Amino acid sequence: MAKWIELGPESDFPAGVKKSVTIQGTPVTVFNIEGLLLAIVNSCPHAGLPLGEGELCGKTITCPFHGYAYNVETGRNVDFPDSEQPVRTVPARIENGKVEVDLEACTM
Numbered sequence: 001m002a003k004w005i006e007l008g009p010e011s012d013f014p015a016g017v018k019k020s021v022t023i024q025g026t027p028v029t030v031f032n033i034e035g036l037l038l039a040i041v042n043s044c045p046h047a048g049l050p051l052g053e054g055e056l057c058g059k060t061i062t063c064p065f066h067g068y069a070y071n072v073e074t075g076r077n078v079d080f081p082d083s084e085q086p087v088r089t090v091p092a093r094i095e096n097g098k099v100e101v102d103l104e105a106c107t108m
């Protein structure tokens with residue numbers, strides 16, 4: 001069963017936003033990409049550093065530490081999808097004007 005956690009009003013997550021928060025001890029980065037709300041666990045699979053600090057281009061975020069790039073919707077490594085571990089993605093939605101994420105349903 002989904003366990004949605006409220007992050008704040010929709011107005012705090014306008015189009016183009018990239019916002020990192022900590023939820024119950026888990027770092028999460030939320031993106032609003034032209035109205036599409038997406039979220040990842042803010043930990044790069046390569047070395048555990050904060051991937052959310054990287055630059056976002058479309059749905060691809062590039063880690064500022066060693067340059068690995070990930071699709072924030074699928075979690076897959078853009079350059080090495082079959083050999084590198086994906087970043088964990090977190091279901092996100094807007095419900096009654098509030099942004100919510102479901103940490104329990106994030107990918108492993």
Ligand code: FES
Binds near residue numbers: 044
């Ligand atoms: S920690 Fe992200 S590429 Fe190394």
